[in-house]
Amino acid sequence: MPKLWNETIEAHRRAVRDATLDxxxxxxxERGIASVTMSLIAEKTGIGRATLYKYFPDVEAILxxxxxxxxxxxxxxxxxxxxxxxxxxxxxxxxxxxYALIHQRRVRxxxxxxxxxxxxxxxxxxxxxxxxxxxxxxxxRDLLVDAARQGDIRxxxxxxxxxxxxxxxxxxxxxxxxxxxxxxxxxxxxxxLRSAH
Amino acid sequence: MPKLWNETIEAHRRAVRDATLDxxxxxxxERGIASVTMSLIAEKTGIGRATLYKYFPDVEAILxxxxxxxxxxxxxxxxxxxxxxxxxxxxxxxxxxxYALIHQRRVRxxxxxxxxxxxxxxxxxxxxxxxxxxxxxxxxRDLLVDAARQGDIRxxxxxxxxxxxxxxxxxxxxxxxxxxxxxxxxxxxxxxLRSAH
Numbered sequence: 001m002p003k004l005w006n007e008t009i010e011a012h013r014r015a016v017r018d019a020t021l022d023x024x025x026x027x028x029x030e031r032g033i034a035s036v037t038m039s040l041i042a043e044k045t046g047i048g049r050a051t052l053y054k055y056f057p058d059v060e061a062i063l064x065x066x067x068x069x070x071x072x073x074x075x076x077x078x079x080x081x082x083x084x085x086x087x088x089x090x091x092x093x094x095x096x097x098x099y100a101l102i103h104q105r106r107v108r109x110x111x112x113x114x115x116x117x118x119x120x121x122x123x124x125x126x127x128x129x130x131x132x133x134x135x136x137x138x139x140x141r142d143l144l145v146d147a148a149r150q151g152d153i154r155x156x157x158x159x160x161x162x163x164x165x166x167x168x169x170x171x172x173x174x175x176x177x178x179x180x181x182x183x184x185x186x187x188x189x190x191x192x193l194r195s196a197h
Numbered sequence: 198m199p200k201l202w203n204e205t206i207e208a209h210r211r212a213v214r215d216a217t218l219d220x221x222x223x224x225x226x227e228r229g230i231a232s233v234t235m236s237l238i239a240e241k242t243g244i245g246r247a248t249l250y251k252y253f254p255d256v257e258a259i260l261x262x263x264x265x266x267x268x269x270x271x272x273x274x275x276x277x278x279x280x281x282x283x284x285x286x287x288x289x290x291x292x293x294x295x296y297a298l299i300h301q302r303r304v305r306x307x308x309x310x311x312x313x314x315x316x317x318x319x320x321x322x323x324x325x326x327x328x329x330x331x332x333x334x335x336x337x338r339d340l341l342v343d344a345a346r347q348g349d350i351r352x353x354x355x356x357x358x359x360x361x362x363x364x365x366x367x368x369x370x371x372x373x374x375x376x377x378x379x380x381x382x383x384x385x386x387x388x389x390l391r392s393a394h
Binding site: 154156157161162164165167168169170171172175176181184185187188189190191192193194195 | 351353354358359361362364365366367368369372373378381382384385386387388389390391392
């Protein structure tokens with residue numbers, strides 16, 4: 001049964017890859033990049049050093065893959081949140097809230113580690129990140145266009161510009177200490193989208 | 198007259214340092230970090246290689262110093278903008294506008310260079326940047342507290358949280374193609390601060 005066998009191998013590869021990414025991100029956040037070697041990653045992941053090198057050439061490549069997986073996961077979360085709600089205004093608010101909470105939780109998770117901010121600084125915007133960000137901007141713009149049809153969104157600024165405003169304003173959640181504060185940020189950001197002056 | 202002599206030396210040092218920073222940022226934005234050596238920087242600045250090494254150990258150190266000088270310059274610009282206006286609400290709006298335009302112009306300036314985005318990616322948040330950002334947050338918070346006394350600012354969110362919202366929302370200006378768009382972003386951000394819902 002070659003097909004089943006291939007599936008098993010594929011599942012195994014993905015499991016090894018995922019475990020490597022998780023281990024590396026945790027090690028870097030705990031100890032700092034300067035203290036994390038390929039040998040240490042192999043040991044903590046529970047695989048051989050030679051096996052690790054079959055997957056990744058160096059620590060930077062693992063962090064880059066980890067970053068890419070994180071972003072893909074966030075896009076997935078936002079897409080799922082969006083598709084659960086039918087009303088355009090509620091849908092916009094739901095996605096804004098999900099996006100703010102991703103930022104709020106991400107930072108809280110890292111900041112408890114001694115080298116958490118170093119991990120964030122190591123993640124450079126590359127091609128994958130640029131593509132994911134474009135995807136996000138498109139998603140937000142489409143949500144805004146739909147909500148604008150209901151008359152809930154100001155008409156003096158284009159949906160593209162408002163999408164950029166939302167995406168940047170909500171990253172402020174990464175500086176906020178609580179989910180309640182993230183919800184307040186969403187309310188403030190939504191008021192900017194609505195305008196009344 | 199040793200004092201005058203010292204002042205002359207000090208002025209000369211600062212001029213060499215400033216020229217080195219400008220040359221390096223321009224070279225990195227034009228050619229990419231991989232093509233910029235200490236020798237090239239010395240040559241283009243018009244100083245000897247040995248002299249350059251008296252100021253900086255490597256290219257990264259020069260970029261870091263350039264980044265620090267940029268941020269100090271922006272803080273200076275914002276402080277001057279703030280001190281020109283007496284009315285708290287106008288003062289807040291003036292500083293928000295100045296901050297948005299700094300972001301809008303900065304990006305336009307870099308994006309015209311082939312490696313402009315690489316330059317931005319090389320600038321890691323370090324201690325100096327963290328201190329400057331705290332300074333910015335404090336400035337915005339104080340402006341918001343003063344404007345709130347006039348009743349122009351929503352009362353359901355703390356000035357600290359609103360300061361973080363402003364600082365993040367306005368960085369969206371770096372994605373905007375025109376100053377007019379940056380002004381619209383300021384209007385949207387201000388509406389979020391005022392609340393009407």
